[in-house]
Amino acid sequence: xxxxxxxxxxxxxxxxxxxxxxxxxxxxxxxxxxxxxxxxxxxxxxxxxxxxxxxxxxxxxxxxxxxxxxxxxxxxxxxxxxxxxxxxxxxxxxxxxxxxxxxxxxxxxxxxxxxxxxxxxxxxxxxxxxxxxxxxxxxxxxxxxxxxxxxxxxxxxxxxxxxxxxxxxxxxxxxxxxxxxxxxxxxxxxxxxxxxxxxxxxxxxxxxxxxxxxxxxxxxxxxxxxxxxxxxxxxxxxxxxxxxxxxxxxxxxxxxxxxxxxxxxxxxxxxxxxxxxxxxxxxxxxxxxxxxxxxxxxxxxxxxxxxxxxxxxxxxxxxxxxxxx
Amino acid sequence: xxxxxxxxxxxxxxxxxxxxxxxxxxxxxxxxxxxxxxxxxxxxxxxxxxxxxxxxxxxxxxxxxxxxxxxxxxxxxxxxxxxxxxxxxxxxxxxxxxxxxxxxxxxxxxxxxxxxxxxxxxxxxxxxxxxxxxxxxxxxxxxxxxxxxxxxxxxxxxxxxxxxxxxxxxxxxxxxxxxxxxxxxxxxxxxxxxxxxxxxxxxxxxxxxxxxxxxxxxxxxxxxxxxxxxxxxxxxxxxxxxxxxxxxxxxxxxxxxxxxxxxxxxxxxxxxxxxxxxxxxxxxxxxxxxxxxxxxxxxxxxxxxxxxxxxxxxxxxxxxxxxxxxxxxxxxxxxxxxxxxxxxxxxxxxxx
Ligand SMILES: Cc1ncc(C[n+]2csc(CCOP(=O)(O)OP(=O)(O)O)c2C)c(N)n1
Ligand SMILES: [Mg+2]
Numbered sequence: 001x002x003x004x005x006x007x008x009x010x011x012x013x014x015x016x017x018x019x020x021x022x023x024x025x026x027x028x029x030x031x032x033x034x035x036x037x038x039x040x041x042x043x044x045x046x047x048x049x050x051x052x053x054x055x056x057x058x059x060x061x062x063x064x065x066x067x068x069x070x071x072x073x074x075x076x077x078x079x080x081x082x083x084x085x086x087x088x089x090x091x092x093x094x095x096x097x098x099x100x101x102x103x104x105x106x107x108x109x110x111x112x113x114x115x116x117x118x119x120x121x122x123x124x125x126x127x128x129x130x131x132x133x134x135x136x137x138x139x140x141x142x143x144x145x146x147x148x149x150x151x152x153x154x155x156x157x158x159x160x161x162x163x164x165x166x167x168x169x170x171x172x173x174x175x176x177x178x179x180x181x182x183x184x185x186x187x188x189x190x191x192x193x194x195x196x197x198x199x200x201x202x203x204x205x206x207x208x209x210x211x212x213x214x215x216x217x218x219x220x221x222x223x224x225x226x227x228x229x230x231x232x233x234x235x236x237x238x239x240x241x242x243x244x245x246x247x248x249x250x251x252x253x254x255x256x257x258x259x260x261x262x263x264x265x266x267x268x269x270x271x272x273x274x275x276x277x278x279x280x281x282x283x284x285x286x287x288x289x290x291x292x293x294x295x296x297x298x299x300x301x302x303x304x305x306x307x308x309x310x311x312x313x314x315x316x317x318x319x320x321x322x323x324x325x
Numbered sequence: 326x327x328x329x330x331x332x333x334x335x336x337x338x339x340x341x342x343x344x345x346x347x348x349x350x351x352x353x354x355x356x357x358x359x360x361x362x363x364x365x366x367x368x369x370x371x372x373x374x375x376x377x378x379x380x381x382x383x384x385x386x387x388x389x390x391x392x393x394x395x396x397x398x399x400x401x402x403x404x405x406x407x408x409x410x411x412x413x414x415x416x417x418x419x420x421x422x423x424x425x426x427x428x429x430x431x432x433x434x435x436x437x438x439x440x441x442x443x444x445x446x447x448x449x450x451x452x453x454x455x456x457x458x459x460x461x462x463x464x465x466x467x468x469x470x471x472x473x474x475x476x477x478x479x480x481x482x483x484x485x486x487x488x489x490x491x492x493x494x495x496x497x498x499x500x501x502x503x504x505x506x507x508x509x510x511x512x513x514x515x516x517x518x519x520x521x522x523x524x525x526x527x528x529x530x531x532x533x534x535x536x537x538x539x540x541x542x543x544x545x546x547x548x549x550x551x552x553x554x555x556x557x558x559x560x561x562x563x564x565x566x567x568x569x570x571x572x573x574x575x576x577x578x579x580x581x582x583x584x585x586x587x588x589x590x591x592x593x594x595x596x597x598x599x600x601x602x603x604x605x606x607x608x609x610x611x612x613x614x615x616x617x618x619x620x621x622x623x624x625x626x627x628x629x630x631x632x633x634x635x636x637x638x639x640x641x642x643x644x645x646x647x648x649x650x651x652x653x654x655x656x657x658x659x660x661x662x663x664x665x666x667x668x669x670x671x672x673x674x675x676x677x
Contacts, residue, residue: 034608053489053525054456083358085455085490112609119374119594120427122438124454174593206620291675296435297375302668 005179007219014154029076039167067109080115085305094163106161110125117170128258128291134234140164147177147208152186169207197227201245204255209218216276245273249319250281260287282320284313353385356409358653378439381409383584386623390557402463403482405440405454414447418656428663464496467505478506478568487515501542504573514583529547536578551579552623555660582618
């Protein structure tokens with residue numbers, strides 16, 4: 001059985017289900033559970049659901065410490081950039097303890113945050129910072145693009161024995177989709193082919209999956225068959241699914257909301273270059289332009305990738321002729 | 326320490342008596358009118374203001390009282406709730422409103438918006454939307470002031486919520502050790518977004534004022550009625566004198582009440598976004614609290630006080646209010662008529 005749900009609600013449903021399943025799961029963050037009427041607080045009580053001050057270093061560090069000693073905290077951080085004030089905890093603490101202890105200690109903490117809110121929030125609230133985290137061994141990074149994945153990946157993140165950064169594109173919060181009822185776990189590290197196709201491979205991340213699917217729909221009207229792949233987790237990254245598709249199509253467009261050199265696309269491009277050599281005929285990256293995100297609408301629209309840019313990139317890789325050596 | 330004679334100050338710190346009180350009232354009214362116009366824009370011109378806007382209504386006495394002690398070249402570094410300060414510094418409302426509307430003629434060309442106003446020509450270098458971080462940057466401005474020896478000090482404004490960031494503790498410690506010329510104004514408007522300060526502040530939980538944090542750094546700390554600009558002025562003046570005398574930082578908690586909701590509703594476009602009810606009502610169901618503080622509206626109270634003491638007459642008060650309304654309405658019309666920036670302009674200003 002499945003039911004239609006909003007993306008944001010699907011995340012909440014997964015957290016609630018995991019808290020019911022495991023008494024070690026606790027949930028806290030700023031501006032949540034403010035009154036006794038809060039439904040999570042009602043269900044799980046003050047011990048397991050808490051409000052935190054604006055203290056990300058402590059919020060995340062406390063989550064790590066609690067995880068090292070027996071709890072499975074989920075920390076609500078609202079916007080991914082707020083993690084930056086505590087980046088030591090995210091990058092150089094949480095992912096290190098397992099290894100430094102020779103495999104004795106584990107840090108099952110989930111850092112949940114929205115990202116990439118391109119709605120006039122300007123330079124400090126609209127960014128994509130996953131690139132910085134996906135290359136940190138010991139840290140997992142999850143970026144769901146549908147309500148069903150949002151639920152399934154949150155369940156997997158909470159059950160995982162490693163620190164997981166769970167990043168949800170804010171632009172998808174109100175999007176609706178079918179979500180399986182009951183226990184639903186999407187394993188970390190498995191990409192999903194959101195639309196099968198034969199002419200070109202589009203790999204898109206987060207909010208960009210929606211743009212890529214819309215572009216694929218438009219391209220289909222012109223008899224261009226695009227395969228749309230969503231890695232779903234950036235660490236671990238399912239390179240095989242991407243490479244297999246590129247071996248089939250030979251042409252690839254990578255769509256990423258981050259600026260070019262801080263995108264996941266640039267990492268994926270490297271994997272394709274190495275593993276699909278001999279098959280690859282053309283590759284384009286559609287990323288944000290190399291600027292901070294501006295406030296004013298025409299400026300923001302100009303900087304951030306959109307459907308048109310994806311369509312145009314697909315056409316360019318399809319017409320690309322290999323230059324004779 | 327010899328005090329450099331301030332040039333004709335935009336903050337009129339050289340004025341005294343009735344003139345200064347009238348100046349203070351005028352600035353408070355200008356702030357209030359501006360904020361109400363921003364709020365109305367969400368209804369009259371939906372979609373014109375994007376993202377998240379935050380108003381300073383309720384903070385007027387704190388802002389104006391503190392800045393009334395400012396000398397012309399002192400730095401002002403507020404948080405992201407930043408409309409009120411440049412208004413007092415004399416930044417043209419036209420450019421301010423145009424920035425809030427994301428227009429080409431905006432103070433920052435449409436790059437920053439409501440949260441990121443900046444007017445370095447008036448010693449207002451900019452604001453951060455990441456809570457607490459500007460406290461460190463303001464402390465850096467105080468380092469500049471100390472090194473350059475031009476007699477400048479820094480007015481650093483931040484919220485009750487921000488005082489829970491590491492940057493707050495690290496900065497105040499360094500400022501105390503280095504004896505930096507800075508006044509930290511902790512604007513306790515009693516809410517951190519949707520959270521009442523009593524739910525998240527250790528001093529508040531213990532029944533102490535937030536200015537108690539000063540004790541941790543062995544610097545002066547004081548709490549003052551932030552709805553009374555004269556009371557704020559008195560306390561901040563002392564802190565400013567101390568900073569000017571090279572004796573280091575102070576922490577002043579101005580306690581007042583934010584009169585509007587934290588900001589406009591956060592939603593995914595194209596859903597309309599407007600100002601909801603204040604959190605006291607919307608979240609806590611506590612209309613009494615809201616009404617009680619509304620009755621202490623600093624602008625209204627100061628008006629009554631100045632009428633009573635005959636600093637203002639009904640006629641002169643109305644003149645000030647009408648002038649502010651006209652100025653703000655002109656700013657709105659200017660901003661509406663200003664073009665949006667051309668898309669390619671986005672590529673500018675990435676590097677100096
Ligand atoms: C580091 C960080 N964490 C969280 C937020 C989200 N946030 C935006 S405004 C705000 C409340 C700030 O409260 P306060 O410091 O009291 O200032 P006020 O809004 O009352 O002026 C929060 C938590 C943020 N911007 N930055
Ligand atoms: Mg506050």
